[in-house]
Amino acid sequence: MTPLDTTRDRLAAFARACEAGQDAFRLTPQAEPTPYARCFAVFVWRLLKDPQLPQRSATLARAIVDDMRAFRARPGMDVKGKPYRQLLTFSLSALAALPGSSPGLLDDLVAEQLAGDPVSDLEALGCLAGRAGSGNQAMFIAIFLLHGRDRLGQATQPHIDRWVDRHLRHMNRFGFWGPDRHMTHLQFQNGYHQHEVLEYLGVDHPRIADAVAAVRGLADAKGHFAPYPGGGGCFDYDAVFMLTPHGRVPDEATRAQLLRTASTIASEQRPDGGFAESVHVRPRSPASLRGFATHILQARGNRALFAERLRQGLTLQRPKHDRIHTHWSRYSRRWDEADLWDSWFRMLALARIEVAMDPQRAGDWGFIDYPGIGYHPSLAAGQVPH
DSSP states (O other): OOTTHHHHHHHHHHHHHTBOSSSOBBSSTTSOBOHHHHHHHHHHHHHHTOTHHHHHHHHHHHHHHHHHHHHHTSTTOOTTSHHHHHHHHHHHHHHHHSTTOOGGGGHHHHHHHTSSOGGGHHHHTTGGGTOTTHHHHHHHHHHHHHHHHHHSOOOOHHHHHHHHHHHHHTOOTTSSSSOOSSOOHHHHHHHHHHHHHHHHHTOOOTTHHHHHHHHHTTOOTTSOOSSSTTOOHHHHHHHHHHTSGGGSOOSHHHHHHHHHHHHHHHHTOOTTSOBOSOSSSSSOOHHHHHHHHHHHHTTTTOHHHHHHHHHHHHHTTSGGGSEEEETTEEEEEETTSOBHHHHHHHHHHHHHHHHHHOGGGGGGSOOOSSSSTTOOHHHHTTSSOO
8 A cells, every 4th residue: 555545545535425426526515516526526536547437438528528518608608718718628638538538529619719820819818928817828728729739630830839939938037927026926826837738748948947946935834835824726736746847856855845745735635535725724713813924924035925925814814715716616615625626636736746756656647648737747758558
Protein backbone atom coordinates (compact mmCIF):
# COMPACT_ATOMS: atom_id res chain seq x y z
CA MET A 1 0.00 0.00 0.00
CA THR A 2 1.33 3.45 -0.97
CA PRO A 3 0.86 6.52 1.26
CA LEU A 4 -1.94 7.78 -1.00
CA ASP A 5 -3.95 4.55 -1.28
CA THR A 6 -6.24 5.38 1.64
CA THR A 7 -6.64 8.95 0.38
CA ARG A 8 -7.66 7.61 -3.02
CA ASP A 9 -10.14 5.12 -1.61
CA ARG A 10 -11.81 7.76 0.52
CA LEU A 11 -12.09 10.12 -2.45
CA ALA A 12 -13.68 7.38 -4.56
CA ALA A 13 -16.31 6.96 -1.84
CA PHE A 14 -17.01 10.71 -1.90
CA ALA A 15 -17.48 10.69 -5.68
CA ARG A 16 -20.04 7.91 -5.30
CA ALA A 17 -21.87 10.01 -2.71
CA CYS A 18 -22.27 12.75 -5.33
CA GLU A 19 -24.08 10.46 -7.78
CA ALA A 20 -27.66 11.29 -8.67
CA GLY A 21 -28.34 8.43 -11.07
CA GLN A 22 -26.48 6.54 -13.80
CA ASP A 23 -25.37 9.65 -15.65
CA ALA A 24 -25.92 12.54 -13.20
CA PHE A 25 -23.75 14.03 -10.49
CA ARG A 26 -23.96 16.80 -7.93
CA LEU A 27 -21.13 19.20 -7.12
CA THR A 28 -21.62 18.19 -3.48
CA PRO A 29 -23.99 15.55 -2.05
CA GLN A 30 -26.35 18.43 -1.14
CA ALA A 31 -26.35 20.17 -4.55
CA GLU A 32 -28.50 19.62 -7.64
CA PRO A 33 -27.15 17.62 -10.61
CA THR A 34 -25.34 19.74 -13.23
CA PRO A 35 -23.33 19.15 -16.44
CA TYR A 36 -20.26 20.65 -14.76
CA ALA A 37 -20.47 18.23 -11.82
CA ARG A 38 -20.71 15.27 -14.20
CA CYS A 39 -17.48 16.34 -15.92
CA PHE A 40 -15.73 16.74 -12.56
CA ALA A 41 -16.85 13.26 -11.50
CA VAL A 42 -15.44 11.81 -14.73
CA PHE A 43 -12.15 13.60 -14.06
CA VAL A 44 -11.98 12.18 -10.52
CA TRP A 45 -12.75 8.65 -11.67
CA ARG A 46 -10.26 8.90 -14.52
CA LEU A 47 -7.51 10.16 -12.22
CA LEU A 48 -8.19 7.36 -9.74
CA LYS A 49 -8.49 4.78 -12.53
CA ASP A 50 -11.84 3.76 -11.10
CA PRO A 51 -12.87 0.40 -12.64
CA GLN A 52 -16.49 1.48 -13.11
CA LEU A 53 -15.56 4.19 -15.61
CA PRO A 54 -15.33 1.85 -18.64
CA GLN A 55 -18.63 0.21 -17.70
CA ARG A 56 -20.48 3.52 -17.67
CA SER A 57 -18.58 5.29 -20.43
CA ALA A 58 -21.27 5.15 -23.11
CA THR A 59 -24.03 6.43 -20.82
CA LEU A 60 -21.87 9.26 -19.48
CA ALA A 61 -20.66 10.28 -22.95
CA ARG A 62 -24.22 10.51 -24.23
CA ALA A 63 -25.27 12.67 -21.29
CA ILE A 64 -22.23 14.95 -21.71
CA VAL A 65 -22.96 15.51 -25.40
CA ASP A 66 -26.70 16.01 -24.88
CA ASP A 67 -26.20 18.58 -22.12
CA MET A 68 -23.53 20.43 -24.06
CA ARG A 69 -25.79 20.73 -27.10
CA ALA A 70 -28.69 21.84 -24.92
CA PHE A 71 -26.45 24.50 -23.37
CA ARG A 72 -25.48 25.72 -26.84
CA ALA A 73 -29.14 25.91 -27.86
CA ARG A 74 -30.10 28.32 -25.07
CA PRO A 75 -31.41 31.62 -26.48
CA GLY A 76 -28.78 34.35 -26.62
CA MET A 77 -25.92 32.03 -25.69
CA ASP A 78 -22.58 33.87 -25.75
CA VAL A 79 -20.36 31.25 -27.39
CA LYS A 80 -17.24 33.26 -26.58
CA GLY A 81 -18.13 33.79 -22.92
CA LYS A 82 -16.31 31.99 -20.12
CA PRO A 83 -19.25 29.82 -18.89
CA TYR A 84 -19.89 28.41 -22.39
CA ARG A 85 -16.25 27.90 -23.36
CA GLN A 86 -15.49 26.42 -19.97
CA LEU A 87 -18.24 23.81 -20.21
CA LEU A 88 -17.24 23.03 -23.78
CA THR A 89 -13.59 22.42 -22.87
CA PHE A 90 -14.61 20.45 -19.77
CA SER A 91 -16.89 18.34 -21.96
CA LEU A 92 -14.14 17.74 -24.52
CA SER A 93 -11.72 16.64 -21.80
CA ALA A 94 -14.35 14.42 -20.18
CA LEU A 95 -15.06 12.71 -23.51
CA ALA A 96 -11.31 12.19 -23.96
CA ALA A 97 -11.16 10.69 -20.45
CA LEU A 98 -13.94 8.16 -21.09
CA PRO A 99 -12.76 4.82 -22.52
CA GLY A 100 -14.19 4.22 -25.98
CA SER A 101 -15.42 7.78 -26.34
CA SER A 102 -13.99 10.77 -28.20
CA PRO A 103 -13.96 14.58 -28.10
CA GLY A 104 -14.85 14.27 -31.79
CA LEU A 105 -18.49 13.97 -30.72
CA LEU A 106 -18.43 17.76 -30.37
CA ASP A 107 -16.36 18.59 -33.46
CA ASP A 108 -18.96 20.98 -34.83
CA LEU A 109 -18.97 23.10 -31.67
CA VAL A 110 -15.17 23.35 -31.81
CA ALA A 111 -15.30 24.29 -35.50
CA GLU A 112 -17.65 27.12 -34.56
CA GLN A 113 -15.00 28.48 -32.18
CA LEU A 114 -12.39 28.46 -34.96
CA ALA A 115 -14.27 30.81 -37.26
CA GLY A 116 -12.24 33.92 -38.05
CA ASP A 117 -8.92 34.45 -36.28
CA PRO A 118 -9.16 33.30 -32.64
CA VAL A 119 -5.63 34.47 -31.80
CA SER A 120 -6.58 38.07 -32.52
CA ASP A 121 -8.85 37.90 -29.47
CA LEU A 122 -5.91 37.50 -27.07
CA GLU A 123 -5.25 41.21 -26.79
CA ALA A 124 -8.91 42.24 -26.60
CA LEU A 125 -9.49 39.72 -23.80
CA GLY A 126 -6.47 41.03 -21.87
CA CYS A 127 -4.61 37.71 -22.00
CA LEU A 128 -1.25 39.30 -22.76
CA ALA A 129 -1.71 41.96 -20.09
CA GLY A 130 -2.62 39.54 -17.28
CA ARG A 131 -6.20 40.76 -16.91
CA ALA A 132 -8.07 38.77 -14.25
CA GLY A 133 -9.80 35.76 -15.78
CA SER A 134 -8.05 36.13 -19.12
CA GLY A 135 -5.80 33.10 -18.62
CA ASN A 136 -8.81 30.81 -18.94
CA GLN A 137 -9.74 32.38 -22.25
CA ALA A 138 -6.21 32.05 -23.61
CA MET A 139 -6.24 28.36 -22.72
CA PHE A 140 -9.68 27.85 -24.30
CA ILE A 141 -8.48 29.38 -27.56
CA ALA A 142 -5.39 27.16 -27.63
CA ILE A 143 -7.43 24.02 -26.91
CA PHE A 144 -9.74 24.77 -29.83
CA LEU A 145 -6.77 25.40 -32.14
CA LEU A 146 -5.11 22.14 -31.09
CA HIS A 147 -8.36 20.22 -31.51
CA GLY A 148 -8.75 21.74 -34.95
CA ARG A 149 -5.23 20.69 -35.93
CA ASP A 150 -5.20 17.20 -34.46
CA ARG A 151 -8.82 16.10 -34.88
CA LEU A 152 -10.41 18.22 -37.58
CA GLY A 153 -7.47 18.34 -39.98
CA GLN A 154 -7.60 22.13 -40.11
CA ALA A 155 -4.50 24.20 -40.88
CA THR A 156 -4.35 25.85 -37.46
CA GLN A 157 -0.61 25.38 -36.87
CA PRO A 158 0.24 28.97 -37.96
CA HIS A 159 -2.32 30.24 -35.42
CA ILE A 160 -0.82 28.01 -32.72
CA ASP A 161 2.64 29.35 -33.56
CA ARG A 162 1.32 32.91 -33.25
CA TRP A 163 -0.35 32.05 -29.92
CA VAL A 164 2.97 30.79 -28.57
CA ASP A 165 5.03 33.63 -30.04
CA ARG A 166 2.79 36.36 -28.65
CA HIS A 167 2.82 34.83 -25.19
CA LEU A 168 6.58 34.41 -25.13
CA ARG A 169 7.15 37.97 -26.37
CA HIS A 170 4.85 39.49 -23.73
CA MET A 171 6.11 37.38 -20.82
CA ASN A 172 7.26 39.48 -17.86
CA ARG A 173 10.32 38.95 -15.68
CA PHE A 174 8.46 36.51 -13.44
CA GLY A 175 7.51 34.32 -16.39
CA PHE A 176 3.86 35.41 -16.42
CA TRP A 177 1.86 38.28 -17.92
CA GLY A 178 0.99 41.73 -16.66
CA PRO A 179 2.80 44.23 -14.39
CA ASP A 180 6.00 42.79 -12.93
CA ARG A 181 6.96 45.15 -10.11
CA HIS A 182 5.80 42.58 -7.55
CA MET A 183 4.59 38.98 -7.65
CA THR A 184 1.01 38.25 -6.57
CA HIS A 185 -1.30 35.27 -6.21
CA LEU A 186 -3.57 36.55 -8.97
CA GLN A 187 -0.70 36.84 -11.44
CA PHE A 188 0.41 33.22 -11.20
CA GLN A 189 -3.09 31.75 -10.83
CA ASN A 190 -4.26 33.59 -13.92
CA GLY A 191 -1.12 32.94 -15.97
CA TYR A 192 -0.90 29.26 -15.06
CA HIS A 193 -3.45 28.47 -17.76
CA GLN A 194 -1.14 29.54 -20.58
CA HIS A 195 1.60 27.38 -19.09
CA GLU A 196 -0.68 24.34 -19.37
CA VAL A 197 -0.67 24.92 -23.12
CA LEU A 198 3.08 25.53 -23.32
CA GLU A 199 3.73 22.29 -21.45
CA TYR A 200 1.38 20.34 -23.73
CA LEU A 201 3.28 21.71 -26.74
CA GLY A 202 6.64 20.89 -25.15
CA VAL A 203 7.73 24.54 -25.33
CA ASP A 204 10.68 25.33 -23.08
CA HIS A 205 9.90 28.08 -20.59
CA PRO A 206 12.50 30.85 -21.11
CA ARG A 207 12.07 32.09 -17.51
CA ILE A 208 11.34 28.86 -15.68
CA ALA A 209 13.82 29.48 -12.85
CA ASP A 210 12.30 32.92 -12.24
CA ALA A 211 8.75 31.53 -12.33
CA VAL A 212 9.53 28.72 -9.90
CA ALA A 213 11.21 31.09 -7.44
CA ALA A 214 8.38 33.64 -7.72
CA VAL A 215 5.63 31.07 -7.09
CA ARG A 216 7.53 29.31 -4.32
CA GLY A 217 7.83 32.67 -2.56
CA LEU A 218 4.03 32.94 -2.32
CA ALA A 219 3.61 29.86 -0.12
CA ASP A 220 2.33 30.33 3.40
CA ALA A 221 3.69 28.47 6.41
CA LYS A 222 1.52 25.41 5.69
CA GLY A 223 2.35 25.22 2.00
CA HIS A 224 -0.83 26.75 0.63
CA PHE A 225 -0.75 29.35 -2.16
CA ALA A 226 -4.01 31.31 -1.98
CA PRO A 227 -4.45 34.97 -0.95
CA TYR A 228 -6.51 33.65 2.01
CA PRO A 229 -5.74 30.98 4.64
CA GLY A 230 -6.19 27.33 3.75
CA GLY A 231 -5.29 27.62 0.11
CA GLY A 232 -7.82 26.82 -2.58
CA GLY A 233 -8.24 24.05 -5.11
CA CYS A 234 -7.19 26.26 -8.03
CA PHE A 235 -4.45 28.21 -6.28
CA ASP A 236 -2.73 25.16 -4.80
CA TYR A 237 -2.90 23.00 -7.93
CA ASP A 238 -1.77 25.85 -10.17
CA ALA A 239 1.20 26.43 -7.88
CA VAL A 240 2.10 22.73 -7.84
CA PHE A 241 1.95 22.74 -11.64
CA MET A 242 4.31 25.71 -11.86
CA LEU A 243 6.70 24.14 -9.34
CA THR A 244 6.96 20.93 -11.39
CA PRO A 245 7.94 22.09 -14.90
CA HIS A 246 7.62 19.26 -17.42
CA GLY A 247 6.48 17.13 -14.50
CA ARG A 248 9.84 17.26 -12.70
CA VAL A 249 11.24 18.73 -9.49
CA PRO A 250 13.66 21.50 -10.51
CA ASP A 251 15.70 21.87 -7.29
CA GLU A 252 15.93 20.86 -3.63
CA ALA A 253 14.25 23.99 -2.27
CA THR A 254 11.24 23.28 -4.44
CA ARG A 255 11.25 19.61 -3.43
CA ALA A 256 10.99 20.61 0.24
CA GLN A 257 8.14 23.00 -0.57
CA LEU A 258 6.24 20.35 -2.53
CA LEU A 259 6.55 17.84 0.28
CA ARG A 260 5.15 20.38 2.73
CA THR A 261 2.25 21.18 0.40
CA ALA A 262 1.45 17.51 -0.20
CA SER A 263 1.43 16.75 3.51
CA THR A 264 -0.91 19.65 4.23
CA ILE A 265 -3.34 18.86 1.41
CA ALA A 266 -3.58 15.20 2.42
CA SER A 267 -4.17 16.16 6.05
CA GLU A 268 -7.13 18.36 5.08
CA GLN A 269 -9.18 15.64 3.41
CA ARG A 270 -12.70 15.94 4.80
CA PRO A 271 -14.42 13.23 6.88
CA ASP A 272 -16.58 12.28 3.87
CA GLY A 273 -13.49 11.66 1.73
CA GLY A 274 -13.67 14.77 -0.43
CA PHE A 275 -11.68 17.99 -0.40
CA ALA A 276 -12.88 21.56 0.13
CA GLU A 277 -11.79 25.00 -1.04
CA SER A 278 -10.44 25.94 2.40
CA VAL A 279 -10.94 24.69 5.94
CA HIS A 280 -9.67 27.96 7.47
CA VAL A 281 -11.99 30.67 6.07
CA ARG A 282 -15.25 29.62 7.74
CA PRO A 283 -16.74 29.19 10.24
CA ARG A 284 -15.58 32.59 11.49
CA SER A 285 -13.95 32.42 14.93
CA PRO A 286 -11.18 34.13 16.90
CA ALA A 287 -8.81 31.44 15.64
CA SER A 288 -9.77 31.96 11.99
CA LEU A 289 -9.42 35.73 12.32
CA ARG A 290 -5.95 35.29 13.80
CA GLY A 291 -5.18 33.05 10.86
CA PHE A 292 -6.16 35.80 8.44
CA ALA A 293 -4.01 38.31 10.32
CA THR A 294 -0.99 36.01 10.32
CA HIS A 295 -1.46 35.24 6.62
CA ILE A 296 -1.51 38.96 5.79
CA LEU A 297 1.44 39.90 7.98
CA GLN A 298 3.62 37.19 6.43
CA ALA A 299 3.53 39.22 3.20
CA ARG A 300 4.95 42.44 4.66
CA GLY A 301 8.06 42.21 2.51
CA ASN A 302 6.04 42.47 -0.72
CA ARG A 303 3.84 45.56 -0.84
CA ALA A 304 1.59 44.27 -3.63
CA LEU A 305 1.22 40.84 -2.02
CA PHE A 306 0.45 42.42 1.36
CA ALA A 307 -2.23 44.60 -0.25
CA GLU A 308 -3.69 41.62 -2.12
CA ARG A 309 -3.97 39.49 1.03
CA LEU A 310 -5.31 42.41 3.08
CA ARG A 311 -7.96 43.17 0.48
CA GLN A 312 -8.97 39.51 0.25
CA GLY A 313 -8.99 39.12 4.02
CA LEU A 314 -11.29 42.09 4.54
CA THR A 315 -13.55 41.19 1.62
CA LEU A 316 -14.08 37.63 2.81
CA GLN A 317 -15.37 38.82 6.18
CA ARG A 318 -18.54 40.12 4.51
CA PRO A 319 -21.64 37.92 5.02
CA LYS A 320 -22.10 37.56 1.23
CA HIS A 321 -18.97 35.41 1.26
CA ASP A 322 -20.15 33.01 3.95
CA ARG A 323 -20.64 30.54 1.11
CA ILE A 324 -19.04 30.05 -2.31
CA HIS A 325 -21.17 30.99 -5.31
CA THR A 326 -20.32 29.72 -8.83
CA HIS A 327 -22.05 29.12 -12.16
CA TRP A 328 -21.40 25.40 -11.72
CA SER A 329 -24.38 24.94 -9.43
CA ARG A 330 -27.32 26.89 -7.98
CA TYR A 331 -26.33 25.43 -4.63
CA SER A 332 -23.75 27.57 -2.82
CA ARG A 333 -21.33 25.43 -0.87
CA ARG A 334 -19.58 26.14 2.42
CA TRP A 335 -15.87 26.92 2.35
CA ASP A 336 -15.09 23.74 4.29
CA GLU A 337 -17.60 21.59 2.38
CA ALA A 338 -16.14 18.93 0.11
CA ASP A 339 -17.02 19.20 -3.58
CA LEU A 340 -16.01 17.39 -6.77
CA TRP A 341 -14.09 20.31 -8.27
CA ASP A 342 -11.79 20.91 -5.32
CA SER A 343 -11.51 17.15 -4.81
CA TRP A 344 -10.24 16.67 -8.36
CA PHE A 345 -7.80 19.56 -8.11
CA ARG A 346 -6.49 18.53 -4.70
CA MET A 347 -5.92 14.94 -5.81
CA LEU A 348 -4.43 16.11 -9.11
CA ALA A 349 -1.93 18.19 -7.10
CA LEU A 350 -1.02 15.15 -4.99
CA ALA A 351 -0.66 13.01 -8.11
CA ARG A 352 1.58 15.54 -9.84
CA ILE A 353 3.78 15.85 -6.78
CA GLU A 354 4.07 12.07 -6.41
CA VAL A 355 5.03 11.59 -10.06
CA ALA A 356 7.52 14.48 -9.91
CA MET A 357 9.19 12.78 -6.96
CA ASP A 358 9.01 9.31 -8.53
CA PRO A 359 8.36 9.26 -12.31
CA GLN A 360 7.72 5.51 -12.16
CA ARG A 361 4.42 6.25 -10.42
CA ALA A 362 2.95 7.95 -13.52
CA GLY A 363 1.18 4.75 -14.50
CA ASP A 364 -0.74 4.73 -11.21
CA TRP A 365 -2.75 7.76 -12.29
CA GLY A 366 -5.28 8.34 -15.04
CA PHE A 367 -4.06 11.54 -16.64
CA ILE A 368 -6.06 12.82 -19.63
CA ASP A 369 -4.51 12.67 -23.10
CA TYR A 370 -6.04 15.93 -24.28
CA PRO A 371 -4.80 19.53 -24.06
CA GLY A 372 -5.77 21.38 -20.90
CA ILE A 373 -6.14 20.60 -17.22
CA GLY A 374 -5.59 16.95 -16.37
CA TYR A 375 -2.88 16.35 -18.97
CA HIS A 376 0.58 15.21 -17.82
CA PRO A 377 3.83 15.23 -19.84
CA SER A 378 4.41 11.55 -19.01
CA LEU A 379 1.80 10.83 -21.70
CA ALA A 380 3.89 12.48 -24.41
CA ALA A 381 7.07 10.87 -23.10
CA GLY A 382 5.53 7.42 -23.47
CA GLN A 383 5.95 6.61 -19.78
CA VAL A 384 2.35 5.52 -19.45
CA PRO A 385 -0.21 4.17 -21.93
CA HIS A 386 -2.55 6.71 -23.50
